[in-house]
Amino acid sequence: MVTLDYSLGILQYIPFYYVIWSDDLLSASEISVVQKTIEEDSSLDTSDKSQLLKWLNRDSPPTEEEFKKWKQTISNSQIKLVESDTYPLTSLSQRLGNVYCGDCDFNDHLKHIEINLGIQPNHYNHLFHVEVIHEKTSKQYNANELDKILMGEHRAVVEKFRAFLKNNVFQWQIERNKELLRESILKQVQQLGENGYGALAYPKEYGGTGNMPAYGAIFEHLMYLDGSLAVKFGVQFGLFGGSIQKLGTKKHHDAYLSDAGTTKLLGCFAMTETGHGSNVRGIKTTATYDKSSDEIVIHTPGKNDNKEYIGNALHSKIATVFAQLIVDGKNEGVHALVVPLRNEQHELFEGITVEDNGYKLGLNGVDNGKIWFNQVRVPRTNLLDKYGAISEKGTYTSPIKNPNKRFFTMLGTLVGGRICVARGALGGAKMALAIAVKHALNRRQFNDSIKVQEDLIMDYPTHQLRLTPAVAASYVYHFTLEEMMKSYSDESQPDKRKVETQVAGLKSIITWYANNTIQECREACGGKGYLVENRIPDLKGDVDIFTTFEGDNTVLLQLAAKGVLSDFKAEFNSAGFASVLKLLRTQLSDRLNTLNPIYANKVDAEHLYNPKFHKHAFDYRTRRLTYTLAMRIRDYIKKGVPSYQAFLKVQTHLIALGKAYSVELAYNTFSNVCESMENMEYKKLFTKLGTLYALDQLNQDARWYLEQGYIGGTKSKAIRQRVERLCTELRPHIEVLVDGFGIPEHCLTAPIAK
Amino acid sequence: MVTLDYSLGILQYIPFYYVIWSDDLLSASEISVVQKTIEEDSSLDTSDKSQLLKWLNRDSPPTEEEFKKWKQTISNSQIKLVESDTYPLTSLSQRLGNVYCGDCDFNDHLKHIEINLGIQPNHYNHLFHVEVIHEKTSKQYNANELDKILMGEHRAVVEKFRAFLKNNVFQWQIERNKELLRESILKQVQQLGENGYGALAYPKEYGGTGNMPAYGAIFEHLMYLDGSLAVKFGVQFGLFGGSIQKLGTKKHHDAYLSDAGTTKLLGCFAMTETGHGSNVRGIKTTATYDKSSDEIVIHTPGKNDNKEYIGNALHSKIATVFAQLIVDGKNEGVHALVVPLRNEQHELFEGITVEDNGYKLGLNGVDNGKIWFNQVRVPRTNLLDKYGAISEKGTYTSPIKNPNKRFFTMLGTLVGGRICVARGALGGAKMALAIAVKHALNRRQFNDSIKVQEDLIMDYPTHQLRLTPAVAASYVYHFTLEEMMKSYSDESQPDKRKVETQVAGLKSIITWYANNTIQECREACGGKGYLVENRIPDLKGDVDIFTTFEGDNTVLLQLAAKGVLSDFKAEFNSAGFASVLKLLRTQLSDRLNTLNPIYANKVDAEHLYNPKFHKHAFDYRTRRLTYTLAMRIRDYIKKGVPSYQAFLKVQTHLIALGKAYSVELAYNTFSNVCESMENMEYKKLFTKLGTLYALDQLNQDARWYLEQGYIGGTKSKAIRQRVERLCTELRPHIEVLVDGFGIPEHCLTAPIAK
CATH class of the missing domain: 1.20.140.10 (Butyryl-CoA Dehydrogenase, subunit A, domain 3)
Known part of the structure; x- marks a missing residue:
């Protein structure tokens, strides 16, 4: 034991005072927390209290000599600050008391200061010339608890999904060759489709659960595996399948939706054109209704009017194509149609040209491509006709009369x-x-x-x-x-x-x-x-x-x-x-x-x-x-x-x-x-x-x-x-x-x- | 000709007033430019002047009716704004005068406003309901002139270099495979070296011109070809060759510098360690002088003490290695030494291990690698001894006594x-x-x-x-x-x-x-x-x-x-x-x-x-x-x-x-x-x-x-x-x-x- 100038009461507070006055961050209102604690601390006698309160006055702060004396008192004690303690500073105070006075209880009042001022070891551990036992992280909170809160109501789906992702096919590897990468990403997408994850947001009758929010949570997880996987998954099930679901009617659902969900039918979403990225309403591809054959003719008119950057373009059998719908010589605005691209042998149908977009800054596992249509004919019923239809008589009808509103309603369904x-x-x-x-x-x-x-x-x-x-x-x-x-x-x-x-x-x-x-x-x-x-x-x-x-x-x-x-x-x-x-x-x-x-x-x-x-x-x-x-x-x-x-x-x-x-x-x-x-x-x-x-x-x-x-x-x-x-x-x-x-x-x- | 409410004098100013009052950007001080012009414009009579000045008052701006009348006057004239005119707005004013009054000169006073307010067509062309002949760019300045100013005194070198870069070997291609890319980048570096560009900053006696600033200009140009080329070039000629030049003495220059410049000798610069990126002074590799054999022993002591991210590591025959120099049991601080890595057959010497760093976010044409040394011996003379030498008697000497200053002087030479x-x-x-x-x-x-x-x-x-x-x-x-x-x-x-x-x-x-x-x-x-x-x-x-x-x-x-x-x-x-x-x-x-x-x-x-x-x-x-x-x-x-x-x-x-x-x-x-x-x-x-x-x-x-x-x-x-x-x-x-x-x-x- 060493000689000491301070009473035990004051001694306990010294580490706190040392921290408070060392840092210029603590504001007046925070000092009031200390004030209140002192007033309520029954272990202090009147003279202790008055001394401690005096040292709290910002207008006449403790002298530099006093400050140095605190510092010495702490360093002479040779005690260590243990960061892993629940209340490291209060524990240090207690041990300081033990060193100088032999017996000192853990003071709950001090704990109150430590909590309420939010004092953390990294605020002060440099102040003590003592060795610190570092802990990388605190155990106050639990990662699993946080995870549960984040998963929320999707917990069951997400946990099952995480386990499923352990399948070897999802193992991440460095692969820079786009052809090889695309092959492996395609396999992963197929795995997900075959196991019901693609159809998650589709109605039950098409293999889904109608759970779009869970689909969102799953989607995020795919980023942990590979960005290309997430995007290709989104193209196949969200954009292609989603456009069938949202813009089509029952006949389209029956024809395509289940197969889209399982990846039996691979499809793409052909909206953007080279000449028209952001301005979808200005796209130039035409879909002209030919009454004589009851068909719609898809055509790319100009050099820059090809579909551009279409994900899944190389693997797809079919596409949802956005085009200006022309019926009876009148442009009814942008509509979507289902257009088959390739036959069973994966050969392109006549009139269709597809070109690889080549290497990109990222997402090289996604087969983006350009698509041109040269007078390609599809049956009238291929028009996804929820918001605009051509009747058997060959006239255009729509539940939304205002073309502007119709356009935005169609696009709006894709907000997901x-x-x-x-x-x-x-x-x-x-x-x-x-x-x-x-x-x-x-x-x-x-x-x-x-x-x-x-x-x-x-x-x-x-x-x-x-x-x-x-x-x-x-x-x-x-x-x-x-x-x-x-x-x-x-x-x-x-x-x-x-x-x-x-x-x-x-x-x-x-x-x-x-x-x-x-x-x-x-x-x-x-x-x-x-x-x-x-x-x-x-x-x-x-x-x-x-x-x-x-x-x-x-x-x-x-x-x-x-x-x-x-x-x-x-x-x-x-x-x-x-x-x-x-x-x-x-x-x-x-x-x-x-x-x-x-x-x-x-x-x-x-x-x-x-x-x-x-x-x-x-x-x-x-x-x-x-x-x-x-x-x-x-x-x-x-x-x-x-x-x-x-x-x-x-x-x-x-x-x-x-x-x-x-x-x-x-x-x-x-x-x-x-x-x-x-x-x-x-x-x-x-x-x-x-x-x-x-x-x-x-x-x-x-x-x-x-x-x-x-x-x-x-x-x-x-x-x-x-x-x-x-x-x-x-x-x-x-x-x-x-x-x-x-x-x-x-x-x-x-x-x-x- | 049309009936008109304005005099010719006022008419000419109307396009300017229209612009000024359409935009809320023009400040009071700018309006004063107009004021002064009016006062000096001798083509205006007193009543024109008084009317025009009245319309300049920010406290009682022209009425909305007046403003609309201006607009009508301009649009009724059917004249076009020609952006490619040298003074588009003044020319428009002139043509406006011609339309309404039959004869109107180009008014230099208006030109003065146009210049001094810095009014540009894109400030106002939307204001005129007339078709605008767009020019993508103005011809006021000339790109070649700008280029000359930027090249400054390096013009001769740079122009020659640009012509040299037309060589087919420098043609940019998409290549994602790192091995193939590295091969082609290596060839390019060799071309540059063989043609004297690598040695540019070296003294004449070693094939250079001593022109570091020109080297900098060349270096920037390499980025236009390929970032990997610039970096590999910098490693070979700047870091490796530069360290020989700046830290070595004549014996090292004679032995290595010319060959470094021509790429006959490929080298790397081994400073950074896995465990020590930014903290060079803390590197752990040791270079211990062994008096008995008059050799220095290079050694990697721990798991994370290997050299890391060393450019040219796979292609190099030799390396400048930074290590803690220990002479007679005393650590003299970080010094650089020349250490041969591979023999003529490109096989690693005993005790040396090199590992590829693998694919990176970019610069995949640079062969970055890790290097370990296991008790590798080099002659004492391999120490680059400009700032710290071991004498023949085996004692350490340095022209800079303070080890701190010595360290920073050595690093300082690499600031280029x-x-x-x-x-x-x-x-x-x-x-x-x-x-x-x-x-x-x-x-x-x-x-x-x-x-x-x-x-x-x-x-x-x-x-x-x-x-x-x-x-x-x-x-x-x-x-x-x-x-x-x-x-x-x-x-x-x-x-x-x-x-x-x-x-x-x-x-x-x-x-x-x-x-x-x-x-x-x-x-x-x-x-x-x-x-x-x-x-x-x-x-x-x-x-x-x-x-x-x-x-x-x-x-x-x-x-x-x-x-x-x-x-x-x-x-x-x-x-x-x-x-x-x-x-x-x-x-x-x-x-x-x-x-x-x-x-x-x-x-x-x-x-x-x-x-x-x-x-x-x-x-x-x-x-x-x-x-x-x-x-x-x-x-x-x-x-x-x-x-x-x-x-x-x-x-x-x-x-x-x-x-x-x-x-x-x-x-x-x-x-x-x-x-x-x-x-x-x-x-x-x-x-x-x-x-x-x-x-x-x-x-x-x-x-x-x-x-x-x-x-x-x-x-x-x-x-x-x-x-x-x-x-x-x-x-x-x-x-x-x-x-x-x-x-x-x-x-x-x-x-x-x-």
């Missing part, structure tokens, strides 16, 4: 594919994060000169900032997409316009998020991330195109923004527009009531972590952007600028609105999921993930909020600091969080993730 | 490689930009319902914003790297520490810029950008690792920031530190003198386009970040936090400083280049590029400036608008700008760039 694209991108991001995090928990680089071992790269602040917000976002987007798929699949809500707007925006922000995340993971793994064996390269190459296919993100965000505006759009150019703007303005100023200087500079943790603040900030941004956008468009139109040109002039504004709307939607959806969670411990973790997502988003767009005066400079800095802080707080759980994704171990083949 | 990495990345970005821009000038999507033809995607504001700032940055970085290479190669300045700091920062921001740019280009080209034949996929895969190799960007930025701090570093922990901080603070407040609310909200074009504003803003940011960083570190150190930990705590701050410093350096360098240009017309164009770069950078970091109160919300918005505006202004020159890169036509193989 867009959800799957986002889901697949998310799967890619999860996989990359799992690999990068596990690598960062093994890899050491650089060290303090006194330590033998180098530091884990996961303990570097820049590294935490790189990966942790992305992990949080993956949880947010997971639940957002689950909810979106539920809304989409809800047959009781036939009007899908709202879901369409939402999915357009979410697909964009999530696929961009996924690409950025995979790139961060690549760089975070250094040269190791560049090796194909470590999987990140393929994820990067495969997910890249997700920002473009099933709708280019830039185009989709404008679509989403126009959806937000659509309530007002009908009013453009009319007298009523002024009153709509007035309403918007009123709503905004209601929301601005709180925007006084105090609010704009409120920086305490309670406020910054409060979902009300996040929701208000997101809501304000969406409304403000909508209002100013509407104003700008109105001004242009008033001046005689045509509406098309006016929208062109506000293009960047539209994109900002589309993003803002989607981020708000994701946060609110996740926030509702958190609210309804029953397990309080996990609810706490999820809430923290939501908070990190919200603050990270506000942090990314802080410039806009500063411009609006919604936040002041101090608050902007505080938000940035809180993001860093939350990353540190989540550090002990980072491995559990990525394990919670539930990526099957046999899929995590990357050597650096072992 | 880092400049080349940045240069190569820049070449990749240029190539991707050229392809994306050319595609955007061919590709049309969507249209106004009244037009038959769809719009060029280059005319979409979002597209311009995506590509144009990147084109501007490519010019800025081109000249920055040229200047940097000059400083580095300047033998009269032996202290390279400053250049090292600068290169560390520039390599980071430029390689990140290149990756972001290539990604934008990929997305801007849609699905076409995803096809390997269009080159962007390989550029993306190849350039990706540039952010990691030759120094991880995150690590390098910290190095740069520490360089900036280094003047103060020596003072840390000493009494003098306070006075250093005081000095910094004084400097800052001097710079803050101008930071009054008026400055923070100055938004006129003259101010925003003024290089003084840009320089002030960049300088302020660097100094402010330095000051606050120094303060934070001081506070931590005062509290007893060890320096290593203190730097860890401010890691994100270091990175912000590193970036700020590098951007400032790039802008200032480019700005100086602009200043010294003699051709005034091109100087104008270059100045505009510099302005766009500066404003785009400020735009990206507007949040920080807002936080500091350096700019207000209005100014932040104005900066964003100016960035969009400059993109539009540069739209007519965008093709000339990318053609100015001088990428040889036979290298631009992408079908979409035709």
Whole structure:
């Protein structure tokens, strides 16, 4: 035992005071937590309390001598900080008491501080000149529990599926030759079809279970095996089979759907043309009804009017072809038809030309090709005629009279594919994060000169900032997409316009998020991330195109923004527009009531972590952007600028609105999921993930909020600091969080993730 | 002729007024340009002048009826706007006068407005309900002239080199098999070596020209052929040959340098180890001097201590190996030695194991491998002994006593490689930009319902914003790297520490810029950008690792920031530190003198386009970040936090400083280049590029400036608008700008760039 200047009461608090005053992060409101604890701690006598409270005064902080004395007291004790303790700092205090005073109980009051300030070992372990027993990860949360929460109601299907994926045919291998890769991917797709996974979303009578949400969960899992597999699976069962299901009628279902589900019939989805990527309505392929033979003639008129980038084009026997339907000399707009491509011997029918698209940046296991039709004839009944039919008499009829509405209704049925694209991108991001995090928990680089071992790269602040917000976002987007798929699949809500707007925006922000995340993971793994064996390269190459296919993100965000505006759009150019703007303005100023200087500079943790603040900030941004956008468009139109040109002039504004709307939607959806969670411990973790997502988003767009005066400079800095802080707080759980994704171990083949 | 309400004088101004009042972008200060013109226009009578000036009043703008009358006047005239006219709007005015009044001269005063407001056809062609004769690009500037300016003093070498590259051996082909690709890349490297290009930077007596800057220009060109070629070229001639040249002495030069230059001797550069990527000082390979045999024994001690990712590992006969040199039981630190790997039959010598690194995300034409040494013996003279030698008596000597300084001096000689990495990345970005821009000038999507033809995607504001700032940055970085290479190669300045700091920062921001740019280009080209034949996929895969190799960007930025701090570093922990901080603070407040609310909200074009504003803003940011960083570190150190930990705590701050410093350096360098240009017309164009770069950078970091109160919300918005505006202004020159890169036509193989 050593001589000591402090009473036991004070001694116990010293490690805490040392931490608090070493770091400039703890705010006044957090010090109040300590204050309250001291006041309630009955083990302290009056003079202890008064001394401790005195040291809490920010206006006259402890002297540097005092601070150094604390430091000495701790280092002289020779005790070790044990990170794996449940309450490492409180335990250290107890052992400190034992060293100096011989007998000291575990003080629950101190535990209270440790919990409430969220103090983590990586906040302070550098402060103690003692050896630290490192634990890579905390055991507070359990990965299996997280996984169960993420699987939700699909748990049975997903667990069975994971077991099924252990089949050798799914083993990942490095294969760069596209022909060999395509062969092996085709075999995998056939396996999935033969085992009922392709038909999952089809009606029971065609071999399915009618469970589109489960299909989405399965789809994400395919990304863990191979991006090409996911995409080819999506083309065969989602796009080809889905178009038969959604655009066709019973005769088509009976003829094709069961075989599509089992892969007995391989098909493709021929919509995009070389000359027309994003502008589907402008496609040039014609389908002209020939009354004399009761046939429809499919034709590619010009050089760039061929179907382009059609997945499954080389393996397919048949295609759903989108074309301008011409009946009796009148163009009835874009419709889909079933067109056989090849015979049993896999020879192309006359008039059809198919060309391989060749090597791509990724997805080389998918046989994308170009298709030309030269006066190809199919029976009239091959028209997928749910939304537009040709009667036996040869006249065109449609349940939707407005051609514009008809077109969008047809495309709208395919929105499920867009959800799957986002889901697949998310799967890619999860996989990359799992690999990068596990690598960062093994890899050491650089060290303090006194330590033998180098530091884990996961303990570097820049590294935490790189990966942790992305992990949080993956949880947010997971639940957002689950909810979106539920809304989409809800047959009781036939009007899908709202879901369409939402999915357009979410697909964009999530696929961009996924690409950025995979790139961060690549760089975070250094040269190791560049090796194909470590999987990140393929994820990067495969997910890249997700920002473009099933709708280019830039185009989709404008679509989403126009959806937000659509309530007002009908009013453009009319007298009523002024009153709509007035309403918007009123709503905004209601929301601005709180925007006084105090609010704009409120920086305490309670406020910054409060979902009300996040929701208000997101809501304000969406409304403000909508209002100013509407104003700008109105001004242009008033001046005689045509509406098309006016929208062109506000293009960047539209994109900002589309993003803002989607981020708000994701946060609110996740926030509702958190609210309804029953397990309080996990609810706490999820809430923290939501908070990190919200603050990270506000942090990314802080410039806009500063411009609006919604936040002041101090608050902007505080938000940035809180993001860093939350990353540190989540550090002990980072491995559990990525394990919670539930990526099957046999899929995590990357050597650096072992 | 039609009846008309306006005099000829007023009539001529109507198209201009129509444009000015249609757009909300023109500021008060710009309207003053018009004002002045009117006052000086002698063709106007007093009542014309008074009417025109009245219409300029922003407080009582022309009525909507007036505005509509202008519009009618123009559309009734049926005249066409001809974009290819030198002054399209002035010409339109003239023709308008001709239609209504029969005879109208070209009015030079109007031309003055058109030039001074920088009004471009894409600002207004949508306003005129007349058909526009589109020209893809303006002829004001000439691509060859730009190219000459970019080639600078390397013109002779570069032009000869471009012609040489037409050799069939350099023809780009799609080859995914790494063995076949490596073979063809090796042949190309040999061709280059045999023709003197490898030795370019070596002294004359070893077959070179001693021209490192020309070597840099050549290196960039190799990226237009294949990233693998550039990297393998860099490994053989820059890293392997360069290490012999820079770290060796005459005996080594005589023995190896000529053969390295011609590729008669293929070598590799074995520095990085699996366990030690960024931390070179921590490598574990040992080189132990054995006095008895006068040999040095190279040994790989542990499982992860093998050399990793060594380019040329499979083709090399010899290697420069970095290892801990142990003489007489004492570790003298990291040194380089020449170690033969294979015999004439290309069989590995005993004790050496080489393993292929396998497929990578990109650069599959480079044979990267792992190397293990098991007690491999080489003669003592194989030590590259410029900075550390073992005498014949077996004692270690070095001209640099301080081991720390010695280590950094050795590494410092290799900084040229880092400049080349940045240069190569820049070449990749240029190539991707050229392809994306050319595609955007061919590709049309969507249209106004009244037009038959769809719009060029280059005319979409979002597209311009995506590509144009990147084109501007490519010019800025081109000249920055040229200047940097000059400083580095300047033998009269032996202290390279400053250049090292600068290169560390520039390599980071430029390689990140290149990756972001290539990604934008990929997305801007849609699905076409995803096809390997269009080159962007390989550029993306190849350039990706540039952010990691030759120094991880995150690590390098910290190095740069520490360089900036280094003047103060020596003072840390000493009494003098306070006075250093005081000095910094004084400097800052001097710079803050101008930071009054008026400055923070100055938004006129003259101010925003003024290089003084840009320089002030960049300088302020660097100094402010330095000051606050120094303060934070001081506070931590005062509290007893060890320096290593203190730097860890401010890691994100270091990175912000590193970036700020590098951007400032790039802008200032480019700005100086602009200043010294003699051709005034091109100087104008270059100045505009510099302005766009500066404003785009400020735009990206507007949040920080807002936080500091350096700019207000209005100014932040104005900066964003100016960035969009400059993109539009540069739209007519965008093709000339990318053609100015001088990428040889036979290298631009992408079908979409035709």
